[in-house]
Amino acid sequence: MLSDIEIAEKAKMLPITEVARKLDLGPDDIELYGKYKAKIPLEVYERLKDRPDGRLILCTSINPTPAGEGKTTTTVGLGQALAKIGKNAIIALREPSLGPCFGIKGGAAGGGYAQVVPMEDINLHFTGDFHAITSAHNLLSAMLDNHLQQGNQLGIDPRAITWPRVLDMNDRALRNIIIGLGGKANGVPRESGFMITVASEIMAILCLATSIKDLKERLGRIVVGSRYDGSFVTAKDLKADGAMAALLKDAIKPNLVQTLENTPALIHGGPFANIAHGNNSIQATRLALKLADYVVTEGGFGSDLGAEKFMDIVAPKAGLRPSAVVLVATIRALKLHGGADLKSLTQEDLGALERGLPNLEQHVAIVRTFGLNPVVAINRFPSDTKAEIALLESRAHQLGVEMVLSDVFAQGGAGGEALAEAVVRAANQPGDYKPLYESSLPLKEKIARVAIDIYGADGVDFLPSAQKILDRYTELGYGDLPVCMAKSQYSLSDNPKMLGRPTGFRVTVRDVRLSAGAGFVVALLGDIMTMPGLPKTPAAEKIDLTDDGLIKGLF
Numbered sequence: 001m002l003s004d005i006e007i008a009e010k011a012k013m014l015p016i017t018e019v020a021r022k023l024d025l026g027p028d029d030i031e032l033y034g035k036y037k038a039k040i041p042l043e044v045y046e047r048l049k050d051r052p053d054g055r056l057i058l059c060t061s062i063n064p065t066p067a068g069e070g071k072t073t074t075t076v077g078l079g080q081a082l083a084k085i086g087k088n089a090i091i092a093l094r095e096p097s098l099g100p101c102f103g104i105k106g107g108a109a110g111g112g113y114a115q116v117v118p119m120e121d122i123n124l125h126f127t128g129d130f131h132a133i134t135s136a137h138n139l140l141s142a143m144l145d146n147h148l149q150q151g152n153q154l155g156i157d158p159r160a161i162t163w164p165r166v167l168d169m170n171d172r173a174l175r176n177i178i179i180g181l182g183g184k185a186n187g188v189p190r191e192s193g194f195m196i197t198v199a200s201e202i203m204a205i206l207c208l209a210t211s212i213k214d215l216k217e218r219l220g221r222i223v224v225g226s227r228y229d230g231s232f233v234t235a236k237d238l239k240a241d242g243a244m245a246a247l248l249k250d251a252i253k254p255n256l257v258q259t260l261e262n263t264p265a266l267i268h269g270g271p272f273a274n275i276a277h278g279n280n281s282i283q284a285t286r287l288a289l290k291l292a293d294y295v296v297t298e299g300g301f302g303s304d305l306g307a308e309k310f311m312d313i314v315a316p317k318a319g320l321r322p323s324a325v326v327l328v329a330t331i332r333a334l335k336l337h338g339g340a341d342l343k344s345l346t347q348e349d350l351g352a353l354e355r356g357l358p359n360l361e362q363h364v365a366i367v368r369t370f371g372l373n374p375v376v377a378i379n380r381f382p383s384d385t386k387a388e389i390a391l392l393e394s395r396a397h398q399l400g401v402e403m404v405l406s407d408v409f410a411q412g413g414a415g416g417e418a419l420a421e422a423v424v425r426a427a428n429q430p431g432d433y434k435p436l437y438e439s440s441l442p443l444k445e446k447i448a449r450v451a452i453d454i455y456g457a458d459g460v461d462f463l464p465s466a467q468k469i470l471d472r473y474t475e476l477g478y479g480d481l482p483v484c485m486a487k488s489q490y491s492l493s494d495n496p497k498m499l500g501r502p503t504g505f506r507v508t509v510r511d512v513r514l515s516a517g518a519g520f521v522v523a524l525l526g527d528i529m530t531m532p533g534l535p536k537t538p539a540a541e542k543i544d545l546t547d548d549g550l551i552k553g554l555f
Contacts, residue, residue, distance in 0.1 A: 004111050004555045008119035011260045019258045023291045033127050036118050039253040045287045053289040055323040055427040059298040060307035062363050067332040070379040074328045075298045077114030077408020080261045081416030082294050090292035091265040094280045096123045097198045099170040102540035112409035116265045120551045130168045130197050132251035136244040137166045137200045143240045148188040158190045161225035168197035172533030195530040199275045204518035207269035207281040216245045222517040254284035261413050273300025274489045277309040282318040301489035303366045304454050311370045312435050313482045321433050324426040325367045327374040331384045337500045346383035358501030371432035375422045376403040439480045443470050446483045447523050451507045455492045461508045469512040487525035494526035
């Protein structure tokens with residue numbers, strides 16, 4: 001089979017003006033970025049906001065493994081399949097980060113014959129949104145350090161600054177640095193560091209902002225550190241919010257592209273779900289719901305991360321109500337959760353599959369916690385055997401969920417028609433979506449609800465320093481905010497080595513951070529890196545540009 005990038009290069013893309021026309025958008029409704037990409041101005045949503053919403057389908061998965069689950073591939077393939085069975089469908093996805101593209105993961109625009117295109121542009125610079133976020137974040141960093149240099153009228157304590165710098169690249173050498181060296185003219189020396197751009201609070205703000213006015217207000221609320229008296233210092237205090245908003249003027253507009261089968265796709269924003277809220281922008285999702293009858297979106301990583309945050313942070317903020325949930329799994333990944341060796345996943349192993357199925361069962365239970373019954377999509381691999389599939393079907397029947405084999409990777413939309421039909425049935429059933437907790441619940445109890453009801457933990461342990469910070473946030477009026485859990489994506493617990501469905505465990509909150517602009521409190525569980533490093537053999541080593549300008553080796 002051809003590689004993803006070879007398939008993408010052979011795609012017969014429509015001019016983006018024709019894709020827009022499928023959505024009843026005219027030339028004045030899009031801003032062209034070349035022939036195959038466009039941005040959609042915010043005014044389009046304002047014009048369409050009185051239209052009834054389409055049905056929203058959230059695609060999530062079991063805990064990811066090195067064997068791969070194919071959640072984005074399934075999301076794209078489902079959108080294509082819905083179009084193939086005659087439904088007016090659109091896809092809403094996050095933008096890929098450059099760091100993983102050049103690191104270990106490779107491209108993130110789907111796979112096989114279920115991709116969004118132009119794949120090379122989407123995976124690399126796209127329309128410049130991430131660069132704008134990086135610039136806005138680092139502008140605030142520069143203005144903060146300049147304020148210290150110019151006399152520090154706000155009385156900022158350099159030891160209590162919490163605002164780092166960001167870069168859209170995996171670079172472990174920048175995690176912890178000392179800045180301001182070289183004498184008095186070069187700034188105030190202090191410890192600092194870099195995060196990857198997708199971990200920036202500004203990324204979360206861009207994705208959660210409902211208007212330019214809301215964007216500016218959120219930027220102004222960003223807390224960068226504390227004064228000597230202990231009070232918070234914000235971006236508005238530094239008079240940086242206006243200039244930051246100006247840098248994000250175009251980045252806030254959703255991006256329109258297409259799939260290999262010319263199904264429209266809005267790709268916008270890109271927070272990771274293990275260190276942020278892990279969903280595409282509210283702007284893109286709300287617009288998509290006005291443009292199509294069925295909108296397929298995805299939450300990053302498993303239902304314990306991206307889906308939980310969609311249900312508890314994104315949907316309540318945006319007033320969204322998901323109509324159906326697709327839970328993606330592979331037999332390979334389930335066998336890995338059952339203790340199989342990575343090198344033996346192509347061999348039939350009913351024992352390992354049986355032992356790994358509890359992971360799927362917990363994710364089914366997680367989705368049901370929010371009042372929805374998932375459709376289980378088994379992303380099929382050639383090595384899957386009849387006996388393994390039969391075991392899965394039997395367990396799905398016991399769980400009371402509909403399980404569908406999906407082959408969108410190899411067949412595109414045609415390989416997902418059965419899944420599309422199942423999703424349409426589910427989306428037209430009366431739903432009872434509800435968030436996990438009320439906003440009035442104390443922060444500590446919100447964290448415990450997620451850990452116990454979603455992860456299956458026996459309880460939560462708070463380090464004394466984390467408990468102290470939670471108490472302070474509550475005293476300062478942030479107690480009604482939702483919680484954003486930062487933990488390993490590989491396990492339901494905070495220990496990435498505990499695969500399957502671990503029991504008898506507790507999670508530890510070792511730190512708590514306030515994202516006042518984004519509007520949530522981040523609880524850090526386990527050892528979470530906000531600046532990844534490159535692997536021994538980075539994917540970048542295989543990427544090249546031919547003499548005639550074609551990108552090779554991206555994925």
